[in-house]
Amino acid sequence: MTAGRIHSWDLSTGVDGPGTRFVLFLSGCPLRCLYCANPDTWHMRDGREATVDEVMAEIEKYRSFITTAGGGVTLTGGEPLLQSAFTGELLRRCKEAGLHTALDTSGFLGARAEDELLARTDLVLLDIKSFGIDTYRKLTGGELTPTLNFATRLDRLGVPMWIRYVLVPGWTDDPQRIDALACFVAGLGTVERVDVLPFHKLGAAKYEALGIPFPLRDNPVPDPAMTESVRTRFKAHGVAAY
DSSP: OOEEEEEEEEEEESSSSSSEEEEEEESOOSOOOTTOSOGGGSOGGGSEEEEHHHHHHHHHTTHHHHHHTTOEEEEESSOGGGGHHHHHHHHHHHHHTTOEEEEEEOSTTGGGSOHHHHHTOSEEEEEOOOSSHHHHHHHHSSOSHHHHHHHHHHHHHTOOEEEEEEEOTTTSOOHHHHHHHHHHHHTOTTEEEEEEEEOOOTTHHHHHHHTOOOTTTTSOOOOHHHHHHHHHHHHHTTOOBO
């Protein structure tokens, strides 16, 4: 029986895909984004073991609620592709149950997602954290290329995408790089929208509880005018941005 390690689950509306959704947070992530709001999901050891059957039984409790609200199930983390077998089996079971499926991923481990897994995914929420190679490395500890390769692969396979872009003043607000990202995104036929997400510090208390420093504690958050200006840049390239 397929099992994995999960952190928690929640219900959300309009944030993690269309409609009201059952959002499952899987444990473990290879990146260390400086603005991460969920440092408690970084390590597999910090999660609890759960079988696919156990997760599906929990989802079933809310089936009528989420389907009536035009929602479904979103797998996030952490990084769900770190546990690709568990993630793939959950997606299969959700599809068999007639539920809309969404995968929230950085794309850094996109090579682990087999075509069969992606065929069971109705929507990928793809986090492109920066369009500058050096900035991406400093911001996340990882490399940008795997994410861009994954985006082009999703487009080739016809998998719908919502691009997520976290706006961090001093890090991801460079107009030229935003324009370059907008051009890249505009060339992907299955991108339905870009969500420009203002950097926030809501996870600061988690860092304190874990006894680790929050790297961007003193970094300013973007004001509404800055956020709207970035959305406008994406729209100028023909991309729906929110």
